Amino acid sequence: MHHVMLDHFASGRTPVHRLDPAAKLVAAMAVILATVLVGRDHFLPLVPLAAALAAYHALGRIPLGYAAKRLLIVSPLAVAVAILFPFLEPGGAIGSLSVGGWVIQVTDAGCVRAANLLAKFLLSAWAALLLVSTTRFQDLLQAFQRLRVPRLLVTQLAFMYRYLWVLSDEMMRLKMARAARDGGAGPWRLRFHSRTGLVGVLFLRTYDRAERIYWAMVARGFDGTVRSAATAPMRLADGLFAAAVVAGGAAICLWDRLTYG
Numbered sequence: 001m002h003h004v005m006l007d008h009f010a011s012g013r014t015p016v017h018r019l020d021p022a023a024k025l026v027a028a029m030a031v032i033l034a035t036v037l038v039g040r041d042h043f044l045p046l047v048p049l050a051a052a053l054a055a056y057h058a059l060g061r062i063p064l065g066y067a068a069k070r071l072l073i074v075s076p077l078a079v080a081v082a083i084l085f086p087f088l089e090p091g092g093a094i095g096s097l098s099v100g101g102w103v104i105q106v107t108d109a110g111c112v113r114a115a116n117l118l119a120k121f122l123l124s125a126w127a128a129l130l131l132v133s134t135t136r137f138q139d140l141l142q143a144f145q146r147l148r149v150p151r152l153l154v155t156q157l158a159f160m161y162r163y164l165w166v167l168s169d170e171m172m173r174l175k176m177a178r179a180a181r182d183g184g185a186g187p188w189r190l191r192f193h194s195r196t197g198l199v200g201v202l203f204l205r206t207y208d209r210a211e212r213i214y215w216a217m218v219a220r221g222f223d224g225t226v227r228s229a230a231t232a233p234m235r236l237a238d239g240l241f242a243a244a245v246v247a248g249g250a251a252i253c254l255w256d257r258l259t260y261g
Contacts, residue, residue: 020238021143027245034249086110
C-alpha cells in the first residue's frame with residue numbers, strides 16, 4: 001500500500017524544524033491572516049510575505065517539486081472560482097467571448113481580481129504546507145492544545161489523521177476486489193454503478209470500524225482527550241520568532257491601509 005504523508009519531511013534537523021510547534025503555528029496563522037487582509041486589488045504588500053515564505057522554505061530544505069505538487073492538488077477549487085471573475089466583475093472590457101447567442105465580456109478589473117485571489121490562495125496554502133512539512137502532526141496537535149483550541153476539534157483532527165490510512169487501505173482493497181471481478185471493462189453504466197456501489201460499501205465498512213474502535217477505546221478508559229507526552233516550554237528564541245512574524249504581518253497590513261487607503 002502507498003500512502004502520501006502530510007508531514008513527510010517533518011523529521012528534518014534544520015533550524016525551522018527545531019522551532020517550537022506552537023510558535024510555528026502562530027506564525028503561520030499570522031502570515032495567512034495578513035495575506036487575507038491585504039486589499040483585494042493590491043499585489044505589492046504580498047511581495048514581502050512571499051519572500052518570507054521563500055526564505056522559510058529554503059531553510060527547511062523542502063523539495064520544490066514536492067511543494068509544487070501539493071499546491072497543485074489543492075488548487076482546482078480556487079482556480080475554478082477565479083476563472084469566473086473576468087466575466088462577472090464590472091470593469092473596462094478588454095475582450096469578449098461568444099457563447100451560443102450570448103456575448104460575454106472579459107473585464108480588466110475581473111482579471112486583476114482573479115490574479116489577486118490566486119496569489120492569496122497560493123500564499124496561504126504555501127504557508128500551511130510549510131507548517132505541516134516542518135512539524136510532526138503529533139507536535140502540531142500538542143500546539144493546538146497549548147493554544148487552547150477546543151478539545152473536540154483537536155480530538156477529531158487526531159483521529160482523522162490516524163485513521164485516514166485505514167480508510168485508504170480499505171478503499172484500495174475494495175478497488176482490487178472489483179478489478180479482480182470485472183477488470184474495469186464493460187459499458188460505462190455498469191462501471192458507474194460499480195463505483196457508486198463501492199462508495200456505499202466503503203461507507204458501511206468505515207462506520208462499522210469506527211464503532212468497533214470507539215467501544216474498544218471506551219473499554220480502555222478513553223474520556224475524549226488525546227493524551228501525549230509533556231512538551232518543553234517555549235524558548236525565548238521561539239517566542240521572538242512568533243512575535244516577529246506577527247509584528248511583520250501587522251506592519252504589512254498597516255502599510256497596505258496607509259498606502260492604498
